[in-house]
Amino acid sequence: MPKRAERIASVPPYLFAEIDKKKAAAIARGVDVISLGIGDPDMPTPKFVVDKMKEAVENPKWHQYPDYDGSLAYRTAVTSFYKKRFGVELDPKTEALALIGSKEGLAHIIWAYIDAGDIALVPDPAYPVYKTHTLLAGGTPYIMPLVKENNFLPDLQAIPEDVARKAKIMFIDYPNNPTGAVATLDFYREAVAFARKYDILLVSDNAYSEMTYDGFKAPSVFEVEGAKEIAVEFWSLSKPFNMTGWRIAAVVGNAQAISALGIIKTNTDSGQFTAIQEAAIEALTNPAADQFIAEMNEIYTRRRDIAVAGLRAAGLDAQPMKGSFYLWVPVPAGHTSASFAALLLDEAGVIVTPGAAYGAYGEGFVRLSLCLKEERLVEALGRIRAACGGAPGSR
Numbered sequence: 001m002p003k004r005a006e007r008i009a010s011v012p013p014y015l016f017a018e019i020d021k022k023k024a025a026a027i028a029r030g031v032d033v034i035s036l037g038i039g040d041p042d043m044p045t046p047k048f049v050v051d052k053m054k055e056a057v058e059n060p061k062w063h064q065y066p067d068y069d070g071s072l073a074y075r076t077a078v079t080s081f082y083k084k085r086f087g088v089e090l091d092p093k094t095e096a097l098a099l100i101g102s103k104e105g106l107a108h109i110i111w112a113y114i115d116a117g118d119i120a121l122v123p124d125p126a127y128p129v130y131k132t133h134t135l136l137a138g139g140t141p142y143i144m145p146l147v148k149e150n151n152f153l154p155d156l157q158a159i160p161e162d163v164a165r166k167a168k169i170m171f172i173d174y175p176n177n178p179t180g181a182v183a184t185l186d187f188y189r190e191a192v193a194f195a196r197k198y199d200i201l202l203v204s205d206n207a208y209s210e211m212t213y214d215g216f217k218a219p220s221v222f223e224v225e226g227a228k229e230i231a232v233e234f235w236s237l238s239k240p241f242n243m244t245g246w247r248i249a250a251v252v253g254n255a256q257a258i259s260a261l262g263i264i265k266t267n268t269d270s271g272q273f274t275a276i277q278e279a280a281i282e283a284l285t286n287p288a289a290d291q292f293i294a295e296m297n298e299i300y301t302r303r304r305d306i307a308v309a310g311l312r313a314a315g316l317d318a319q320p321m322k323g324s325f326y327l328w329v330p331v332p333a334g335h336t337s338a339s340f341a342a343l344l345l346d347e348a349g350v351i352v353t354p355g356a357a358y359g360a361y362g363e364g365f366v367r368l369s370l371c372l373k374e375e376r377l378v379e380a381l382g383r384i385r386a387a388c389g390g391a392p393g394s395r
């Protein structure tokens with residue numbers, strides 16, 4: 001076999017490897033492992049979407065190659081949703097594009113803007129795609145630390161002038177994975193002003209816009225005046241509609257950026273199955289959709305409150321998140337994120353994600369995902385309490 005491309009070596013090592021090994025060993029020992037590690041909704045896609053898919057799959061019209069940009073009907077459903085939900089006007093013909101999941105689009109927008117040596121402003125901790133694809137494209141990630149003292153928002157004033165001038169793209173992600181932090185319109189205003197000042201493509205990853213709690217409603221970057229001149233926003237059906245397996249999302253915003261991404265995509269994929277787009281239109285337009293999302297959020301709120309109470313009983317400083325379905329919990333003193341995750345797996349049979357897997361500034365935290373049934377969650381919390389109780393004064 002020939003030597004692999006150098007760019008493969010630029011991808012950071014897989015930090016879950018040790019956890020995966022321990023997990024396999026625990027299962028082999030007969031341990032009933034409970035995972036709080038996976039950010040993947042455990043509940044089914046709404047029936048009205050599944051029913052629409054059954055009907056759409058029968059239509060031979062959809063059996064041929066889809067439109068590269070997504071069907072105009074799907075793009076219109078997305079822009080109509082943006083109008084209804086955020087009060088934002090978008091042209092479905094030039095300012096919206098269908099994606100095979102937003103992960104795909106986030107990866108490819110980097111290839112549309114980053115040449116070797118270009119700078120991307122990347123939050124840390126973060127969803128790994130922003131940094132990984134910047135590295136694969138030969139770019140240089142400039143880390144924007146997300147720390148608790150700043151409510152896990154990047155401090156844009158701390159970015160040196162020469163870095164800001166050179167940067168071509170900046171990623172923001174609220175409601176945030178992995179910290180569960182949310183951003184108000186004030187932050188988006190600041191980010192848009194910064195991006196306009198330095199001519200940086202602002203990429204807003206809004207995968208969790210519909211998953212918020214305690215009355216908080218997440219904004220879109222396009223609620224900010226002038227944002228369309230410099231920004232795109234990624235929005236996905238995966239999390240709000242329990243559709244991670246379907247691979248359907250969209251990007252909206254600046255027409256030049258959408259067209260640049262389109263060039264990469266038409267030369268890479270051939271679009272998403274139109275029947276899936278038909279089902280996604282149903283999700284976006286069915287009158288029962290709002291009720292469905294409200295019910296999901298009630299379930300996540302209940303799980304969150306159970307988890308926060310249980311973690312506090314275990315002596316951990318858990319804070320209820322206002323968005324996403326993740327709790328971002330400081331590890332007890334004397335532990336790293338990896339050692340605490342290993343302890344919970346060994347002593348409690350519970351999987352959590354070490355914060356360091358999301359970047360250096362994730363060290364000192366673990367991420368708990370609330371994608372499991374209440375009774376399993378309660379069982380996991382009891383075991384965590386027992387495992388932590390064994391080390392008095394451990395925090």
Ligand SMILES: *Cc1c(COP(=O)(O)O)cnc(C)c1O
Binds near residue numbers: 102104236248
């Ligand atoms: C889950 C997630 C996505 C998107 O997922 P797709 O299924 O690819 O649409 C994007 N960004 C973040 C931060 C996520 O957590």
